[in-house]
Amino acid sequence: MEDQPIARRRADIPRSITRWLVLLALACGLAVAAGAAAPQRTGLLLAVDGAIGPATADHVTRGLAAAAKRGSTVVVMRLDTPGGLDTSMREIIRAVLASPIPVLTYVSPGGARAASAGTYMMYASHVAAMAPGTNLGAATPVAIGGGRLPMPDEGDMARDRKGDDKGKTGATHDPMETKVINDAVAYIRALADLRGRNADWAERAVREGASLTARDALAQQVIDIIARDVDDLLTQADGRVVEVRTAKVTLDTRGLTLERFDADWRTRFLAAITNPNVALILMMIGIYGLIFEFMHPGALYPGTIGAICLLLGLYALAALPVNIAGLALIVLGVALMVAEAFVPSLGAIGIGGAVAFVLGAAILIDTDLPEFAIAWPVIGGIAASGLAFALLVGRVAVGAWRRQVVTGREQMIGGRGDVLQWRDRSGRVQVHGERWKAVSSAALRPGQRVRVTALDGLTLTVEPDGSDSS
Missing domain, CATH: 2.40.50.140 (Nucleic acid-binding proteins)
Structure with missing residues (x-):
């Protein structure tokens, strides 16, 4: 009789184990369901390095669109730039202002800068941050035709700050220079008012080319955060209230996972062809390819390759700030060098064409940024090649004219x-x-x-x- 309770207890052990296994399975299911109900929060990391150009603008605008499509919490734009083209900068700023996702612009790593166009981008961002050892500023616009606009003297600046003698403001500038500077000042002050940042220093950055270190920028309310790294930036930005379009948004960035948005083949290809040196070479290949096709109808390859290269070159030049006078001189120079081959003039027309080409290429791109300047070796190489081609064709033509006719x-x-x-x-x-x-x-x-x-x-x-x- 004593063995019956023991046997009953032994029979209850499998039932207990089964109940515990069922409870464990239910707990795992609930955990999985909770994980599915609360998806992982992510953000997008955009890297902007080097001069701001058409390829950079394309990369940033596509990145912001991808962040909105993915439902990212924020976009962190890591910035290190010496400046760039005004048209590309404004395209980026328009995309930032229209973005439904908060943009945190972070000048990083140490030694990086947000100069010129980068300063405007910092002022346009929802949160502006810098790493220790970085700087921003020097936002003076570039004069038409290259070179910085002359700065106002101290008397002009004093009158501007005091608001008196308004009729003499900008007296050291010609009307066009005054318009360019005033437009830049109004633009950056509008961005400063929108984000609640120091508008007076922004004006000094434009008119005087002023610059600030990270510590001074924070002290003067030019930026919002000094962060050691991206994780520190996300931690400090957590809980901040920013205005995204017309709505107030509280940032939830602590522990956020960032996904990199790297440049694809399209952006890299655009960056390659919008290099002014590459654009000029493509245009010259296109012109000479079409000339060869017209000289030898039916060759096909010169005409096909030339047409493709010419269209790519013209597309690249359309995206760059081109000086029309420079482009006209290049076309005139090429026409004169080609004419030398058909109207021998002892080199006078060919040399004139080479000079016109060099002058046109030197002023073709309307900026003083080294990254968007045409290299002198490229200019000299193309001019010398064109002149040599014209002289060679001319010599062959003269020799053919002197030889006895053997047909017809x-x-x-x-x-x-x-x-x-x-x-x-x-x-x-x-x-x-x-x-x-x-x-x-x-x-x-x-x-x-x-x-x-x-x-x-x-x-x-x-x-x-x-x-x-x-």
Whole structure:
């Protein structure tokens, strides 16, 4: 009888284990369901390095669009730039202002800078941050045709700050320079007012080219955060309230996972062809390719390659700040160098074309940024190649003109042959293996050597060949 409780207890052990396993499975299921219900929060990390150009603008705008599509919490734009093109900068700022996702612009790593166009981008971002050892500023606009606009003197700046003697403000500038500076000042002050940042220093950055270190920028309310790294930036930004378009948004960035948005082949290709040196080379290949096709119709390859290269070059130039006068001088230079091959002028036209080309290429890109300047070796190489081509074609043309004609109607004059039949002043002769009707003022006989002196329709005029020894 005592063995029955023991047996009952032994029978209950499998039931207990089963109940515990069921409870464990339910707990795991609940955990999985909770994890599915609360997806991992992510952000997008954009790297902007180097000069701001069309490729950078394309990369940033596409990155912001991808962040909105993925439902990212924030976009962190890591910035290190010496500046860039005004058109590309404004395209990026328009994308940032229209973005439904908060943009945290972070100048990093140590030693990086947000100069010129980068300063405007910092002012446009929802949160502006810098790493220790970085700087921003020097936002003075670039003059048309290259070179920085001259700065106002201290008297002008004092009058501007005090607001008196307004009629003399900008007296050291010509009207165009004043318009450019005032437009830049109004633009950056509007961004500063939108984000609640120091608008007075922003104006100084434009008018005086002022710059600040990270610590000074934080002290003067130019930036919001100094962060050691991206994780520190996300920690400090957590809980901040920013205005995204017209709505107030509280940032939830602590522990956020960032996904990199790297440049794809399209951005890299755009960056390659919008290099002014590459764009100029493509345009020249296109022009010479079409010239070769016109000179030798049906060759196909020169025309096809030339058309593709010309279209790519023109597309790249359309995305860059091109000086129309420079482009016109380049076209004139190429036309003169090609004309030298057809109208030999002892090199005068070709040299003039080379000079026009060099001058046009030197002023083609309307900026003083080294990253968007055409290298002198490229200019010299293209000009020398074009001039050499023109001189070579001219030399070949002159040599061909001096050589005796061996085909066509003209090659018959001076040709020699034999008399086949002759009666009075006319008969038949054989010249170049062909039978011709001929006339002559001299009496000839069959077998006599003759020389052709003229051609009238299909009748030759001949005379006895002086070299005839018979």
